[in-house]
Amino acid sequence: MRLSSPVVIGRDTELDVIDARLSAARASSGRAVFLVGEAGIGKTRLTEQCAHAATAAGMELLRGRSSSTGPVVPFRPLAEAVLSLARTGRLPDNAELAPYRPTLARLVPEWRDPAVRDRVASVVELAEAVLRLLTAVAGQRGSVLILEDLHDADAETHAVVEYLIDNLAELPVLLMATMRSGRSPATDLAWAAAARRCATVIELGPLSAREVHQFAAACLDADDLPDELIDRLVRDSEGNPFVAEELLNGMISASALVQRDGRWRFTASPAIAVPHTVTHSVTRRMNGLDPEARTLLHTAAVLGRRFPVAAVRAATGIEERALLGHLRAGVDAEIIIPDRSTPDWYSFRHALTADAILTALTPTEQSALAQRAADALEPEHAGLPGHWCQLAAGLRQMAGDHRRAALLFAEAGRRALADGATSSAVTLLERSYLLMSDQPDPDARAGILESLLYALAEVGQAERAFALVDQATWINASTLGVEQHVLLRTRLAWVAVVTGRWSDGAAQVRIARAILGSDPPAARAAQVDVVEAHLIFGNGDGGDRTALAERLAQQALAVAERAPLAETACQALQLLAMIARSRSFDEAEGYLTRMLAISEEHGLPLWRISALFRLGVNQSMRTSEQTLLDQVKRAAELSGAILLGYSIEVVYAMHAVMQGDYRRGDEIAARCAAATARLRNVDDQQFALVTAAASAAHRGQRRLMEQRLDDFRAAGGGESSQIPLAFGFCEAVCALLEEDRAGAIAALDLARAWEDQHPNTYYMTGRSGLRPLLDALGGTADSADLEAVAATSAATLRWNRQFLHLAKAVAFGRTGDVDLAAAEITLALEAAAPYPMAHHLGLRLVAEAALADGWGDPVAWLRAAEEYFHNAEVLVIAGACRGMLRQAGAPRGQRRSGHDRIPARLRDLGVTVREYEVLLLLINGHDNQDLALRMHISPRTVEKHVASLLLKTGYANRKALRDGVRGLSSQDRPAGPRQ
Structure with missing residues (x-):
């Protein structure tokens, strides 16, 4: 049926x-x-x-x-x-x-x-x-x-x-x-x-991808369809309902698509043939053309879905005027269309049209056409630049010359990798590797595999990379030379570095060193040294191991710059920059700048993006600006660098949390945690999970924070370098929002103890910001202690600076240096501008000291903090702010129903709920009498409310008031955290 x-x-x-x-x-x-x-x-x-x-x-x-x-x-x-x-x-x-x-x-x-x-x-x-x-x-x-x-x-x-x-x-x-x-x-x-x-x-245009999905669901009477089915229908039908319907029926007839347990599933059946009805339709239109036009289209079909006019002309030898006439006839017969994206290229009208044309040819005819086309193309385009290399590779494969096809696909894949197109590189190199599998040339096969491993590392397919090497029984000392064997093992170890598989990487390094022997060539030793340095640092316990990683990286860099080995130099500089951040961000950026210059000089786009990424992370940590990160994100997307894309995304998630955009932070963190788990990119997965925990912590949601920290620890986070973030950035902050200062100090102590044993590169753990503030408030840190903290590299980060300036203000205020305290408050507020929760938490903390020591404007600070935390529904700290305001004898803002609907600008001017209701009706053009009737008050009372609004807002008359606030509505929310 x-x-x-x-x-x-x-x-x-x-x-x-x-x-x-x-x-x-x-x-x-x-x-x-x-x-x-x-x-x-x-x-x-x-x-x-x-x-x-x-x-x-x-x-x-x-x-x-x-x-x-x-x-x-x-x-x-x-x-x-x-x-x-x-x-x-x-x-x-x-x-x-x-x-x-x-x-x-x-x-x-x-x-x-x-x-x-x-x-x-x-x-x-x-x-x-x-x-x-x-x-x-x-x-x-x-x-x-x-x-x-x-x-x-x-x-x-x-x-x-x-x-x-x-x-x-x-x-x-x-x-x-x-x-x-x-x-x-x-x-x-x-x-x-x-x-x-x-x-x-x-x-009538083609159906969209969503509509093709709806079409398939209607045909199959099911909503839950395999993604690969929809992808195939969208790709092969190109939105044509008839072709989509024929494909579905063909899949079912061939038992490639079956219904089991009420669900449609793909089986392991072979590829589906072009539906007969599609073939018949194309054949009928082809028969209406003259023989030379049919030859042209047969040759074009051999070239692929898209084809250049120059290639068809070279392969067929048809005179140009006649060629253009035949192309026009093909367009009129709705077989081909001009390719709008590329001048002098055409494409078949549907993905299946070329296949339908090829079915009319015998394998021998197809092979002969492909051989003729390849032989014509290669002399015509010396070196096969650009797309010609991949086109020639496909022709050689169709002609049966697998070795030549494999080498051409490998060359095209390496070019794609050099251009930063990693996903395309993986596709081309996998095709090359498969074609080379039956060729008696292990060195060529090893070279292709080495390139493929590098590409797989960049797109996060570590499992695939390790599986390929495990399955390659030909990788041994008897079939491969030392250099090729070492390159393969070193490349696989680098895959482990990129995806955080430290023990797997260490095993590959041991094999590489065993192959090299006791007196290895300097260049090969440097390539192994730099990968081992990354493994030591990534899985190290700090101290001597960090020093060892730095020595190995410096040693590899010296050799790489002499050789030169540009990629090895970039690997070394990347690690040296990470280590140097603990001493100085300027030193780290010096390494990254050298890395950027080398990558640009030697045409290494992925290393260039990596250098820019790390410079962008430093920029965002020091200033909260993300312009460079945004640029890198776009470049990573264009290059198909999936792992790097997720590394950037988790940084976005963390900054969204810091900036109070918790909904966005949660959404990005959840997406990245799931994706990096699938890719086995452990480091970024753990960072995404701890970021999700921080999102809950910064809203005072302890139960949710603890659930998310359990997820973090289940993913190995309890043994990772992010554990200080769990203590200092999550648990300590949550405790402060609960007015549990002792609990916050305990959590910060745990973070410090871990960092003392395991130096790391995460600097928002409280050690250089929040903890000095609490110490100053507790009287255990004076100005000298705080200056010592300020001299550290981590203290230059904007998140830490806000707390450190507040700590200095507290210390100056306690000694009576009111002007210096005020100056530090100004610097603190400037640093805290992007971070609303931290800004108001800091105000609440220093207000207590300011009230006790008689400096600053603690009442205004407490009112602002109470307003923020009330709207954020962090009730414990909001209540504490109100209690301190009572102790200070300061009036509190009203909390009657509807107060939170008043826009922040008006609420700051003292506009009441009733006045705001009057204002909304006034904006809509109601007069005093109408207002009185609607609000069940007297016209005189209305007039009093209007007069109060004019006084508070400073507008001269009703019209100016209406015009000045017309853009505000009852839907406007006060400034506060985005939930």
């Missing part, structure tokens, strides 16, 4: 137009509607909907179709339409139609009178007769004439149709005709009629 969609998908606009034209026809406002589109796009389906709607409304229906097969029959679609009435006895028999019966007899055999000599009526007479017939059968309900495939009709039929179009305006008749897109007499007729405003042309 064939599957078909029971509903029309993606044509709502077109159906609305058809319904409107049917209604207009019933009201004696006739018109023509032309449906234009490629084969299979859904023209017939829409005519079926039109016919069904017309019949349901009681309208008379006439249908006819043109044909491209068999002898040409004049007026065929019109004759079919009229005969559809005759067959069912619906031909009218009235006096008004009698004069036209002889003319209509040309279309209706039973109306012919043998006693009367045939008279050849003019086309105009026949057209008028058809028009009278349509009017006669319409009656009170109207009639519909549907003519399909008008592009295959004869010129006389077109002339009748043109006459009908121009004379339908006041008749109860709808004419609907379908035709193929592309230049033809039929489309010329349609567009000319549209220009005269007596017809509507509907161009």
Whole structure:
């Protein structure tokens, strides 16, 4: 049983137009509607909907179709339409139609009178007769004439149709005709009629990816469909419903798509053949072309879905003028279309069209065409630059020359890798590696595998990389030279570095060193040294191991710069920059700048992006600016560097949390945690999980924080370098929001103890910011202690600076240096500007000391902090702020219902809930009397509220007040955290 969609998908606009034209026809406002589109796009389906709607409304229906097969029959679609009435006895028999019966007899055999000599009526007479017939059968309900495939009709039929179009305006008749897109007499007729405003042309485009999904779901009567099924349908059908339907039926017939346990699933069946109906459609159109044009298209199909004109010309030897004529014929036959993205390129109209053409050729013919094309291309384009390399590789593969094809695909893959297109590089190199598998050349195969491992590392496919090496039984000392063997093991160890698989990487390094022996060449030793240095630092316990990692990196860098080995130098500089951050961000950025220069000089785009990424991270940590990170993110997306993309994303998530955008932080962290877990990128996965915990902690949501920290520890976070963040950035902050200062200090102590044993590069753990502030508040840190902290590298980060300036303010205030304390407060507030939660937490903490020591503006600070935490629903600390305000004898802001709906700008001016209600009505143009009635107060009270609003806002009159605040509405929220 064939599957078909029971509903029309993606044509709502077109159906609305058809319904409107049917209604207009019933009201004696006739018109023509032309449906234009490629084969299979859904023209017939829409005519079926039109016919069904017309019949349901009681309208008379006439249908006819043109044909491209068999002898040409004049007026065929019109004759079919009229005969559809005759067959069912619906031909009218009235006096008004009698004069036209002889003319209509040309279309209706039973109306012919043998006693009367045939008279050849003019086309105009026949057209008028058809028009009278349509009017006669319409009656009170109207009639519909549907003519399909008008592009295959004869010129006389077109002339009748043109006459009908121009004379339908006041008749109860709808004419609907379908035709193929592309230049033809039929489309010329349609567009000319549209220009005269007596017809509507509907161009049917392809279904969108979402609509293809809906179409498949309707065909299969299921919503939960495999992603790979939808991807295939979208790719191969290109939104053509007929092709999508044929593909579905082909998959089911071949048992590649089966229904099990109520769900559709793909099986391990072989690839699906091109549906017969698609092949037949393409073959029929090909047969209408001359032999040389068919040869051209056969050659083009061998070249692929897209093909350059120059390649076809070189492979066929067809003279240029004739070639262009054949291309035009292919376009008119709807087989090929000009490629809009690339001049002088064409593409087959559908992904399956080229396959359908190839099925008409024997394997021998395909191979011969491919061989001829490759032999013509390679001399024509010396060195096969750009796309020519990949094109030649595909031709060599089709010709059966697997070794040459493998080497060309490898070259194309390495070029893609050099250009930063890592996903494309993986595809090309995997294809090359597979083709080389049966070739007796282990060194060439090893070189291809080494490049593939590097590409797999960049896209995060560590499992695939390790599996390839495990399956490669030919990787051994007897088949490979030392250099190739070491390169493979070193490259696999680097895959482990990139994905945080420290023990796997260490095992590969041990193998590489064993192969190298006791006196290795300096260049090969440097390549192993730098990878081992990364492994030591990434999985180290600090102290001596960090020093060892730095020595190995410096040693590798010295050799790499002499050799030169640009990639090894970049690897060394990247690690040295990470280690140097603990001493000085300026020193770290010096290494990164050298790394950037080397990558640009030697054309290493991925290393360039990596250097810019680390510079961008430093910029965001020091200043909170993310402009450089944004640029790097776009570059990573273009290059397909998936792992780097997630590394940037988790930084975005952390900064979203710091800046109070918790919803965005949660969304990014969840997405990255899931993706990096699949990629086994452990370091970024753990960072995403601890970031999610921080999002809960910074909102005072302890239970959620603890659940997320459990997830972090389950992913190995309890043994990772991010554990100080769990203590100092999560648990300590959450404790402070709960007014548990002792708990915060305990958590910060745990973070410090871990860092003392395991130096790391995460500097927002409280050691250089929050902890000095708490020490200053507790009286255990003076100005000298704080200056010592300020001299550290971590103290230059903006997040830490805000707390450190507050700590200095507390210390100065305690000794009576009020001016110095005020200066430090100013610096603190400036540093805290991007971080609303930290800003108000800091104000709450220092307000206590300021009240006790008599300096600063603690009442204003407490009011601002209370406002923020109340709106953020962090109630414990908000209540503490109110309690301190009471102790200070300061009035508190009202908390009546609706207060949180007042925009922050107005609330800061002291506007009350009642005044805000008056303001909203005033903005909408209500006068005092109307306001009084609506609010159940007196006009005098309204006037008092208006006067108060004018006084508080500073506007001169009502109009100025309305104009000044018109953009504000009851939907505006006060400034606060984005939940």
